[in-house]
Amino acid sequence: MRLINQKPGRVLALFLAILPFLAVLLAYKMGSDARLAVNPSDKLLPAISTIVDTAERLFTQPDRRSGRILLWHDTAISLQRLALGTGIAALGGLAFGLAIGLLPHARSTLSGFVSVASMVPPLAILPILFIVFGLGETSKVMLIVIGIMPFLIRDLSQRVLDIPHEQIIKAQTLGASTGVIALRVALPQLMPNLIQSVRLSLGPAWLFLIAAEAIASDLGLGYRIFLVRRYLAMDVILTYVIWITLLAFVIDWALKQTARKAFPWSGEAL
Amino acid sequence: MSFVTIDNIFQSYGPRPILERVSTSVDEGEFISIVGASGCGKSTFLRLLLAEEQPTRGEIRIDGNPPAREPGIERGVVFQRYSVFPHMTVMDNVLAAESFGTRFGFLPRKARKGARDRAMATLDRIGLAHAADLYPTALSGGMQQRLAIGQALTATPRILLLDEPFGALDPGTRLQMHDFLMELREETGMTVFMVTHDLDEGFKLGDRVLVFDKPRWDPTDPDIIGATITYDFDARNGGIPFQTIKEETHVLHPA
Numbered sequence A: 001m002r003l004i005n006q007k008p009g010r011v012l013a014l015f016l017a018i019l020p021f022l023a024v025l026l027a028y029k030m031g032s033d034a035r036l037a038v039n040p041s042d043k044l045l046p047a048i049s050t051i052v053d054t055a056e057r058l059f060t061q062p063d064r065r066s067g068r069i070l071l072w073h074d075t076a077i078s079l080q081r082l083a084l085g086t087g088i089a090a091l092g093g094l095a096f097g098l099a100i101g102l103l104p105h106a107r108s109t110l111s112g113f114v115s116v117a118s119m120v121p122p123l124a125i126l127p128i129l130f131i132v133f134g135l136g137e138t139s140k141v142m143l144i145v146i147g148i149m150p151f152l153i154r155d156l157s158q159r160v161l162d163i164p165h166e167q168i169i170k171a172q173t174l175g176a177s178t179g180v181i182a183l184r185v186a187l188p189q190l191m192p193n194l195i196q197s198v199r200l201s202l203g204p205a206w207l208f209l210i211a212a213e214a215i216a217s218d219l220g221l222g223y224r225i226f227l228v229r230r231y232l233a234m235d236v237i238l239t240y241v242i243w244i245t246l247l248a249f250v251i252d253w254a255l256k257q258t259a260r261k262a263f264p265w266s267g268e269a270l
Numbered sequence B: 001m002s003f004v005t006i007d008n009i010f011q012s013y014g015p016r017p018i019l020e021r022v023s024t025s026v027d028e029g030e031f032i033s034i035v036g037a038s039g040c041g042k043s044t045f046l047r048l049l050l051a052e053e054q055p056t057r058g059e060i061r062i063d064g065n066p067p068a069r070e071p072g073i074e075r076g077v078v079f080q081r082y083s084v085f086p087h088m089t090v091m092d093n094v095l096a097a098e099s100f101g102t103r104f105g106f107l108p109r110k111a112r113k114g115a116r117d118r119a120m121a122t123l124d125r126i127g128l129a130h131a132a133d134l135y136p137t138a139l140s141g142g143m144q145q146r147l148a149i150g151q152a153l154t155a156t157p158r159i160l161l162l163d164e165p166f167g168a169l170d171p172g173t174r175l176q177m178h179d180f181l182m183e184l185r186e187e188t189g190m191t192v193f194m195v196t197h198d199l200d201e202g203f204k205l206g207d208r209v210l211v212f213d214k215p216r217w218d219p220t221d222p223d224i225i226g227a228t229i230t231y232d233f234d235a236r237n238g239g240i241p242f243q244t245i246k247e248e249t250h251v252l253h254p255a
């Protein structure tokens, strides 16, 4: 039988899915064991048990100086920045996407500009953001907004343009004004795409968040990682990395479920 | 009395003429079938009737009104595909015919009950009452087209435009749709333009069959001549003309 026609059974599929995780874990353990055997105080690849201990400490024990459990505070502030940034970008993406997709005048005015603007590397203008908005929350949120909004606008406006022209004509023959077409024909069909595009841009959003936090902050997941880097605290860094990954995964999963539930008509497209 | 007047229409895309010198007039309540080779401009003609495009020359008037500049409530349309809104239930698709005309596209609370009852009656009429809460993707092709026709008619347009509405359906469903359309037409007395590739269908449903074709053939560059109406058949009485006696036969004619 051809390879392309050979499919794993259910148990095998599950095992195969777990396999890469096991492989990475095993490789890490072997590397760590080897280094610790040579030098028991090696900090580069701490033993897995050390990481688990550290994780437990980070999640449950308050900081000696401030009396707060820092990891939770870091998480809360980072998620807040992320939510604000992606939320604003999503709203902007929707508004501009609808305008560009539906209105020829807006399209002529904006689509070229957005294409050029999306080529600006966001991290390169981070210093400008710090200068303009200061080192507070605004500049971090703005970096996320500027980083992902051009992509959202381009993606969503294209989705509006992809709506079959027949539907737009049909709506007009039912007496719909431009506003009604935007509100009742384009917007609802855009929502699943919005969630999809936000899912795709969450990766970059995390990147911009951590970058901004690493450079100028006193709280946040990215700040913490770059802070403890100075002490080579690999156990802390790894705990944070795994925690961030988990957060990102859960957010992605939740968005996917939301789209499935909220837009039953969109079928398997998600 | 002419209801739809099509006066010397030309349409070209860039240098290429698609339609030329198309003139005809249609009475209220007539069913016009439009046939012709693929790519000869039938859909273009329908787009002009729909006011989705403006002709390069000539004008189309409905009931003597000035030519429309964009599609509107007086024209209903059903395409071969994509005529219903996939994100709305069957019920909401019919309701759209009432709600889309409002300011924000939603019916006011007190108007909702009445509209739902009317929509339910329409769904009953088009045989989709049982599917009211389904999304169009769950419907068969024939059901989707029935919904599209029902939706278009709910808006009570002055003319109904159909572009190969049954083109994607199997022969059996097609026949059912013919009966369905004939009945609806009987009830509403609607003026209908229908593009079809099926001659039998055209003659069966239509009062007139318009044939679009190039009137001349330029051997060096066939593309420089646009299509026009080359035949206008009377399709009543199975396409056999002069079957209706116009004179009163029971009157004594004075010698």
Ligand SMILES: Nc1ncnc2c1ncn2[C@@H]1O[C@H](COP(=O)(O)OP(=O)(O)OP(=O)(O)O)[C@@H](O)[C@H]1O
Pocket: B013, B018, B036, B037, B038, B039, B040, B041, B042, B043, B044, B045
């Ligand atoms: N917007 C447009 N711009 C340029 N050319 C167009 C446009 N729309 C249609 N045409 C051309 O006009 C010609 C007629 O197209 P039209 O769709 O009206 O044909 P049709 O008779 O409906 O064909 P079919 O039977 O295949 O549906 C085609 O050659 C097409 O390529």
Ligand SMILES: [Mg+2]
Pocket: B042, B043, B044, B163
């Ligand atoms: Mg066509």
